[in-house]
Amino acid sequence: MTEAEIVELYRKRDEEALRVTQEQYEHYLMKIAMQILNDEEDAKECVNDTYLAAWNSIPDNKPERLSLYLGKIVRARAVDRVRYNTSEKRRASEYTVSMEELEEVFSDDRSPEDELDAAALRDAVKGFLLKQPAEDRKLFLERYFYFRPLKEAAEQCGMSEPKAKSILFRMRKKLKAHLKKEGFTR
Amino acid sequence: MKKNQLIDAIGLLDDAVLAETDGGGADGTELGTAVVTASENKATIKRRFRIILVTTVILTLIGGTAAVASGGIGGFLNLGNRIKIENGGELLQHEYVAYGDARVRTSSIRGAVNKDMKTMPKTMKDRPLWSNTSPNTVVKRYEDIEDAIDYIGYSKLVFPKTDYPFTHIYTEVTGFQKEDSSEFKPGVICFGATQRYHSNPEYWFSTSIYIYTDSWPMGNVGIHTAVTDQATYTSEERRVNGRTFCIVLQEDPSYSEGHQLSTGIFWQENGVFYYFHIVYPEELREEAEKVAQEWMESFP
Numbered sequence: 001m002t003e004a005e006i007v008e009l010y011r012k013r014d015e016e017a018l019r020v021t022q023e024q025y026e027h028y029l030m031k032i033a034m035q036i037l038n039d040e041e042d043a044k045e046c047v048n049d050t051y052l053a054a055w056n057s058i059p060d061n062k063p064e065r066l067s068l069y070l071g072k073i074v075r076a077r078a079v080d081r082v083r084y085n086t087s088e089k090r091r092a093s094e095y096t097v098s099m100e101e102l103e104e105v106f107s108d109d110r111s112p113e114d115e116l117d118a119a120a121l122r123d124a125v126k127g128f129l130l131k132q133p134a135e136d137r138k139l140f141l142e143r144y145f146y147f148r149p150l151k152e153a154a155e156q157c158g159m160s161e162p163k164a165k166s167i168l169f170r171m172r173k174k175l176k177a178h179l180k181k182e183g184f185t186r
Numbered sequence: 187m188k189k190n191q192l193i194d195a196i197g198l199l200d201d202a203v204l205a206e207t208d209g210g211g212a213d214g215t216e217l218g219t220a221v222v223t224a225s226e227n228k229a230t231i232k233r234r235f236r237i238i239l240v241t242t243v244i245l246t247l248i249g250g251t252a253a254v255a256s257g258g259i260g261g262f263l264n265l266g267n268r269i270k271i272e273n274g275g276e277l278l279q280h281e282y283v284a285y286g287d288a289r290v291r292t293s294s295i296r297g298a299v300n301k302d303m304k305t306m307p308k309t310m311k312d313r314p315l316w317s318n319t320s321p322n323t324v325v326k327r328y329e330d331i332e333d334a335i336d337y338i339g340y341s342k343l344v345f346p347k348t349d350y351p352f353t354h355i356y357t358e359v360t361g362f363q364k365e366d367s368s369e370f371k372p373g374v375i376c377f378g379a380t381q382r383y384h385s386n387p388e389y390w391f392s393t394s395i396y397i398y399t400d401s402w403p404m405g406n407v408g409i410h411t412a413v414t415d416q417a418t419y420t421s422e423e424r425r426v427n428g429r430t431f432c433i434v435l436q437e438d439p440s441y442s443e444g445h446q447l448s449t450g451i452f453w454q455e456n457g458v459f460y461y462f463h464i465v466y467p468e469e470l471r472e473e474a475e476k477v478a479q480e481w482m483e484s485f486p
Contacts, residue, residue: 056322056362068201075197083190102192121195126203141204144196 003066010058017058018051025067029074035147036078046077053077075145098147101168105176105185121184128178135159136167143168290340290457292371292399297339299324299359299372306361306370322362322370328355334377340397342456343377346484350381350477353390362401371401383477384470388444391464391477397457426482429453433478447471449478453485460485 001020009017029050033043050073063069129137135157142153143164154164179185302324309322328334331345334357355378362373375397382390418437423430432452439446444467451462462481466474 052360059363065201065205068204071204072197076194079193079197099193105192118191118194118198121191122198125192125195126199129199129203137203141196141199144193145199145204 003063007058007063007066010054011062013059018055021051021054021066021070025070028067029070032071032074032146033078035149036075037082042081043078046074046081049077050074071146075147098144101172102144105172105179121179124179124182124184125175127182128175132171132174136171139164139167140171288454288457288459289398289400289402290342292401294342295338295340295372295375295397295399297337299337299339299357299375302359303361303370303372307368323358323360325356325358328357331355331379334379338375338377338397340375340458343395343397343458344486345377345379345395346393346460346462346481348381348477348480348484350383350391352379352381354378354380372399373402374398383464383473389466389470391462391474391481393481394461394463396459396461424482426479427485429455429482429485431482443467447474449474451478451482453482455485 001024006017006020006024009020026047029047030043033046034040037043037046050070053073054070061069129140132140139153139157139159142148142156143150146153148156150164150168151161154161157164159167176185306322306324326334326337328337331347331352334355335343335345337357338359356376358376358378359372360374360376361370363370376394377397378392378394380390380392384390419434420436421432421434424433425431434450434452436448436450437446438448445465447468448463448465451460453460462478464474464477
């Protein structure tokens with residue numbers, strides 16, 4: 001079944017939409033959640049929250065790419081959950097590893113009152129990414145959007161792990177400079 | 187704080203940028219190397235009986251294709267589902283699903299929760315769906331259990347009161363829209379509390395209460411738990427003051443020392459699901475059994 005057909009099932013409030021979504025996207029969504037959470041139980045819960053969110057939201061929204069739409073939701077749910085979990089006990093996952101990598105880009109050098117505009121920051125990151133070679137951009141997203149392990153992200157982009165590591169290192173440096181120029185870091 | 191915002195900003199990137207990736211495996215590739223192992227589950231010790239009601243209901247709707255066992259206990263149908271994990275082991279999920287449709291009428295929920303539902307359309311409209319909170323869920327904290335009961339306003343809701351000090355009282359209500367309506371109604375109401383039963387703050391018990399209304403789109407509802415394949419898992423029915431409770435005892439050596447024993451108790455009455463959970467070390471086994479018994483006896 002195509003994505004558009006599944007979206008149509010949601011819009012018709014046909015519960016078949018949930019079954020098909022689970023059948024076609026469960027692995028994809030579990031993978032994103034697991035890479036962030038490293039906990040099957042939590043990941044499963046986030047994935048099911050995602051089905052629910054899709055069920056509630058698609059009458060109002062008509063996603064062009066259902067997979068990306070679901071992927072964004074599950075990522076947000078998983079990030080939310082890992083923050084809650086790590087406030088109690090730090091757990092090693094690709095999320096925490098990625099966070100450590102991104103720390104060099106965006107250190108906590110501002111006060112909590114120094115709230116950033118999320119949309120402006122997103123646009124700045126997008127502006128930066130669009131200036132990067134397509135291959136590097138894909139690698140960055142595999143690593144920091146989907147939280148793929150480095151080795152796997154490298155494989156996805158058809159490059160060696162050391163090369164991917166080196167590209168990401170350079171990208172983080174460049175992103176840091178870009179965000180500084182845009183006034184997001186000092 | 188700020189690196190969190192960077193992670194969030196990346197999460198908000200639009201589809202045009204993300205479309206260059208393969209969708210992180212949207213083609214249905216197998217779980218990667220991050221699959222949890224049974225031993226790694228130790229970190230989740232305090233939540234090993236986490237109630238995943240949304241999960242349960244959706245799985246119930248969709249139908250568990252991996253069901254391996256079923257049976258009835260108390261007022262529940264116990265469905266077992268095996269989940270393979272990376273180290274060759276399995277997690278065994280137990281779904282305690284109520285017989286028949288256990289939802290209550292939405293109109294029987296008369297508390298201030300209904301006022302919060304009225305602001306939900308605006309919240310839903312204003313927030314991006316992938317923000318890190320669910321716009322159709324309202325979470326509140328309380329100092330007093332009665333305030334939580336009042337907030338829900340369901341006349342048949344009771345709280346099993348024991349004398350142990352409360353450490354946390356909350357409600358979490360998920361609103362749903364009926365078809366052809368822009369109005370939100372309380373669909374799933376979670377009401378819970380934790381109480382300390384020992385001087386060591388590691389040891390506490392929780393009471394979790396769930397009400398599904400007919401605004402929730404699915405019929406069968408229940409409670410969902412998961413254990414590792416290393417767990418010894420036994421269940422029994424116990425009759426206390428005319429009620430038959432479903433009791434689940436678990437011993438799991440894969441969990442950390444002092445947290446290997448736990449007891450869960452399930453009960454459903456007037457469309458309300460009650461769930462008790464306590465974790466304890468061997469030396470507190472009798473104490474935990476006493477607390478569990480008091481909990482069952484405390485229903486008015």
